[in-house]
Amino acid sequence: MSPQFIIDAAFIAAAFLFIYGLKRMSSPVTARSGIVVAGWGMLVAVLASFLYTFGVAEAAKPHLTTNAIVAAVALAIGVSWAWWSGKKVAMTAMPQMVALYNGMGGGSAAAIAAMVLLQPAVEGGHSGDLLHYGVTVFGGLIGAISLSGSLIAWAKLDERIKGTWRYTGLQAVNGAVMLITLGIGGWIVFAAGGHAPPMIVVGFFVAALVFGVFMTMPIGGADMPVVISLYNAFTGLAVGMEGYVLQNPALMIAGMVVGSAGTLLTLLMAKAMNRSVSNVIFSNFGATGGEAEGEIKGSMKPIDAGDAGIQMRYASKVIIAPGYGLAVAQAQHKLFEFVKLLQAADVDVKFAIHPVAGRMPGHMNVLLAEAGVPYDIIYDMEDINAEFKEADVAIVVGANDTVNPAARTNKSSPIYGMPILNVDMAKQVFVVKRGQGKGYSGVENELFFKDNTNMVYGDAQKVMVSMIQAVKSLDGGGH
Incomplete structure (x- = not known):
């Protein structure tokens, strides 16, 4: 039985565990076991990734073995921090932790995209067609937006950033930053054929991160549940795209499932607020209580x-x-x-x-x-x-x-x-x-x-x- 067969089988098994775990998370009765099942799926995927590293061609082993050691150290640090923080976090801080983990997933997808786009300059060439680089760039874009946007959402929920960021022409500025980011990404794909200079690639990701900040800062606290759900969908979509780039079925399936579930949840939550997702992102709801609400009659009556x-x-x-x-x-x-x-x-x-x-x-x-x-x-x-x-x-x-x-x-x-x-x-x-x-929306009740x-x-x-x-x-x- 070849190592590649074991790797492929492990990725398929991991994908099945992700899907089955997510299905069980749909009910409060089975949600806890669903998280455990999905966790086992992640463990299988990680082990398969290390098996891939040690099962490649002999000529590439020195380089990849070094990467495996770095990955193992990073994994140990990440697991230790996650275990400690997960045990320590209070229930009131759970939204902040969810936002933070959303951002880490998006950042991971963006890091994969950056690695692929910088590989030609680092290793002297990389084969790929326009579709390959197009998916890489788009996955990196939404991954970077999810990273910086989720970090701002975390800071707002944790009250490290108070209030919202609004000024005349805000939407025009955001639109300009987005167009610049898309323009750089388009140049990398179509003009440079994925072989852009490192500084251009770095500029693309910096612009995407800046847009994530600009996009999230104006959003009021009352909309944070929808924003967290939206960034969860972004992260899933970015992971799925970078899974395609790496030809990793576990990442592709897990990313598509998380992305579609997050998108559906975002739409349902926006519907529950009788608003569109674009209205959540671009309106002034949840800013402060300065709106004209009219005079409220009556008085507050306390009781023991x-x-x-x-x-x-x-x-x-x-x-x-x-x-x-x-x-x-x-x-x-x-x-x-x-x-x-x-x-x-x-x-x-x-x-x-x-x-x-x-x-x-x-x-x-x-x-x-x-x-x-x-x-x-x-x-x-x-x-x-x-x-x-x-x-x-x-x-x-x-x-x-x-x-x-x-x-x-x-x-x-x-x-x-x-x-x-x-x-x-x-x-x-x-x-x-x-x-x-x-x-939290600043509206009198x-x-x-x-x-x-x-x-x-x-x-x-x-x-x-x-x-x-x-x-x-x-x-x-x-x-």
């Missing part, structure tokens, strides 16, 4: 956490709408403890998940799964929205923009037309919030001022503790 908990204890049906504030307070475990108390009192409790709640796709699902919340009481927006009018109580824990009725009623609001959770239709609404500030809404101010975890104590005392279980 214990009193709110007791009201829910005597309710027949309670629907919970979680948001990013739940993750910030790390209150998911206490929230579920409170839910179990309500269920023990025969209260029907359900969770309502908005598609863009949190800071990344599926953020709330991951958070609730970590606390052990059963999947059968967690519902997507379209499956539960009609039930809010039947609920005695809707409690909002750390959510803001995704429950703002202005999206339905106020045509002057920047979020008008965005589908929301219909929490305002419940008989009573409790909003758990740290203060009276606006949401009309829900807070409605007659059937009371504000429960405080850190979500401390609020849940107070509610738990109140219900336990009521049922004779207090200490």
